[in-house]
Amino acid sequence: MREVVLVYLDRSGGLQKFVHDCKKYNDSKQSYAVYRFVISINPSDIAELDATLGNYILHNPLQAAQIFQSVCFIAIKTLSLIEQLQTEAQISILLKPTHLPPLPSYVLSLSAYPFNYTSQRFYMSEGIVIAMGTVTKYTQGARFLCTEETCPFSEGSK
Numbered sequence: 001m002r003e004v005v006l007v008y009l010d011r012s013g014g015l016q017k018f019v020h021d022c023k024k025y026n027d028s029k030q031s032y033a034v035y036r037f038v039i040s041i042n043p044s045d046i047a048e049l050d051a052t053l054g055n056y057i058l059h060n061p062l063q064a065a066q067i068f069q070s071v072c073f074i075a076i077k078t079l080s081l082i083e084q085l086q087t088e089a090q091i092s093i094l095l096k097p098t099h100l101p102p103l104p105s106y107v108l109s110l111s112a113y114p115f116n117y118t119s120q121r122f123y124m125s126e127g128i129v130i131a132m133g134t135v136t137k138y139t140q141g142a143r144f145l146c147t148e149e150t151c152p153f154s155e156g157s158k
Contacts, residue, residue: 001067006071008045019079026083033090034090036094037093039068043101044099057097058106058121061122068095100123108124
């Protein structure tokens with residue numbers, strides 16, 4: 001699977017972006033405990049290369065991120081991109097899917113109460129964003145609210 005990740009990153013331009021991000025860290029005079037990388041992925045393209053990896057990304061994103069983390073660590077060490085990097089655990093990978101398959105099982109229904117979405121996989125959420133919390137170093141958040149009956153998924157929320 002690591003080879004497929006490397007092929008995908010090379011074909012999608014993600015490898016060039018990754019190298020550019022590494023240069024920013026290496027050129028910085030500040031030392032970091034953790035190096036954070038956001039990698040945009042297209043699950044459909046990855047599934048065409050390797051169905052198992054595509055399934056991993058869609059249903060086990062934390063384990064898929066570990067595979068990407070391993071590939072990125074090897075790339076950094078092989079190409080000497082970040083001199084200060086010591087261990088693989090210093091790399092934090094955030095996989096950011098460009099889209100999800102247009103299937104009902106990937107859409108969160110805001111009207112379906114109680115929310116029985118217990119798996120740690122990606123879901124699409126449809127609604128109106130009325131406020132966003134401030135982005136801090138460790139958290140990101142948003143609130144969704146629809147007060148009109150004509151809004152999609154507003155039924156049952158009052």
